Ligand SMILES: [Fe+2]
């Protein structure tokens with residue numbers, strides 16, 4: 362696939378495959394990806410980044426059985442937590458679908474890790490991971506907290522703040538971070554750059 366992806370066609374595809382709520386989220390993630398990339402001076406291809414935000418949740422409305430079947434049938438390499446909570450499989454399944462359609466590797470890698478985060482997700486993955494959490498329709502964030510978060514001086518610092526908020530949420534629910542997420546958290550906490 363050339364680097365010129367037809368995002369209008371992707372939007373039309375999502376309009377016919379996703380619920381209205383998920384479509385609105387996907388459009389907002391795509392937009393937020395571009396805003397974050399601009400704000401933090403990332404040199405990411407805007408066209409690829411737009412497509413990445415649009416398509417990241419393309420399999421989010423599949424049921425658990427369909428996701429599990431796809432993962433088995435295509436021998437996806439998965440984290441333990443992804444086998445345990447099949448909803449998490451929407452990320453690696455979407456990444457595999459997109460790779461098979463010829464989308465760029467950095468986009469597929471970003472989509473692969475957008476749920477749990479990973480030190481292997483790349484700069485585009487970092488932007489997508491954060492945009493997914495910060496897009497303005499998200500009910501877990503009020504406008505003020507969002508604005509406060511967006512004052513972070515770097516994407517890594519923003520990632521740390523987001524992961525700390527998410528950590529508090531998980532704690533309230535009596536859950537712990539997935540191993541791959543904890544590794545990311547410790548990496549950015551120690552000053553690591555993706
Ligand atoms: Fe997702």
Ligand SMILES: [Fe+2]
Nearest residue numbers: 390417418493
């Ligand atoms: Fe999402």
